[in-house]
Amino acid sequence: xxxxxxxxxxxxxxxxxxxxxxxxxxxxxxxxxxxxxxxxxxxxxxxxxxxxxxxxxxxxxxxxxxxxxxxxxxxxxxxxxxxxxxxxxxxxxxxxxxxxxxxxxxxxxxxxxxxxxxxxxxxxxxxxxxxxxxxxxxxxxxxxxxxxxxxxxxxxxxxxxxxxxxxxxxxxxxxxxxxxxxxxxxxxxxxxxxxxxxxxxxxxxxxxxxxxxxxxxxxxxxxxxxxxxx
Numbered sequence: 001x002x003x004x005x006x007x008x009x010x011x012x013x014x015x016x017x018x019x020x021x022x023x024x025x026x027x028x029x030x031x032x033x034x035x036x037x038x039x040x041x042x043x044x045x046x047x048x049x050x051x052x053x054x055x056x057x058x059x060x061x062x063x064x065x066x067x068x069x070x071x072x073x074x075x076x077x078x079x080x081x082x083x084x085x086x087x088x089x090x091x092x093x094x095x096x097x098x099x100x101x102x103x104x105x106x107x108x109x110x111x112x113x114x115x116x117x118x119x120x121x122x123x124x125x126x127x128x129x130x131x132x133x134x135x136x137x138x139x140x141x142x143x144x145x146x147x148x149x150x151x152x153x154x155x156x157x158x159x160x161x162x163x164x165x166x167x168x169x170x171x172x173x174x175x176x177x178x179x180x181x182x183x184x185x186x187x188x189x190x191x192x193x194x195x196x197x198x199x200x201x202x203x204x205x206x207x208x209x210x211x212x213x214x215x216x217x218x219x220x221x222x223x224x225x226x227x228x229x230x
Contacts (some may be wrong), residue, residue: 006063008170019065022168023055023152026067030167034158049073049159052129052151053167056083058221059136059146067167072126072154074163076104080121082164083137083147087220090228093140097121097149099128100135130154145222172219179203186214192224 006019012029050072057065066086070079076097084095096118097104104121129135129151137147175184177200184198190209191197199207204214217223218230 004063004173006065006170006173008065008067008168010168011166016171017168019062019170022067026053026167047159048156050126051155051157052125053153053155055150055152056137056147059148061221063173064170064219064221066169069157069165069167070125071163072124072129074125076121076123076125076128077106078163079125079149080106080137084139086166087147088139088145088222088228090222090226091140093142093226095137095139096141098136098138099133102128104128139222140226143226145225147221170219172217175217177203184217187217187224188213189215189224189226197224 007016008019008022009016010022010025010029012026012033015025015029017025052068052070052072054068054070055065056068064087068082080095080097088095095106103118104123105118106121131151131154134148134150137149139145139147175198176182177184178196178198180200180203182200182202185201186199186204186207188197188199188207188209190213198217199214204211207214215224215227216229218228220228220230222228223230
């Protein structure tokens with residue numbers, strides 16, 4: 001892919017900011033949004049709860065990233081399901097988190113010969129995560145998509161909304177067609193591993209690997225892999 005400045009959209013103000021400045025922007029924007037809600041409620045403080053501020057990005061594909069606000073009482077299984085629904089799910093593959101030397105599997109307990117360092121994802125986030133920690137997520141142990149998850153902070157936030165909320169997400173990167181240079185809309189799942197599978201709608205019609213190998217270009221680090229269509 002052509003290297004370009006990665007930008008994203010803030011879910012709170014809908015402003016566009018670079019990846020490098022989004023964390024700083026969210027500090028200000030979340031404070032402003034909280035003040036506005038407090039003023040609308042007559043300055044009565046709402047009930048607070050602990051939440052993690054996470055940054056998730058494609059491992060090796062850092063142009064795909066999200067800032068998340070996640071209840072500390074949610075589980076790894078909850079986070080896994082969110083990542084699947086937002087970025088990963090295609091064929092019901094297995095998945096795992098790697099936190100330090102410990103692996104937490106979506107299928108833990110399904111097999112009798114499980115490894116001793118493999119546990120279930122049914123564990124609360126505040127039992128395994130802490131500010132400054134960086135861990136990893138894998139989806140599909142064959143055609144694997146890997147993500148990095150970094151805990152930026154643990155904060156007192158209003159106890160409202162869903163347990164996992166998107167604070168910001170990258171704008172889809174512009175990927176040129178390898179033939180004509182126009183924006184790619186299709187990717188060949190055979191050629192994508194050589195970074196040569198990106199095609200516009202017109203050029204995709206002549207794809208030498210066949211139409212059956214084409215997948216849509218979507219805003220996800222799993223683009224072009226397995227049967228993922230977004």
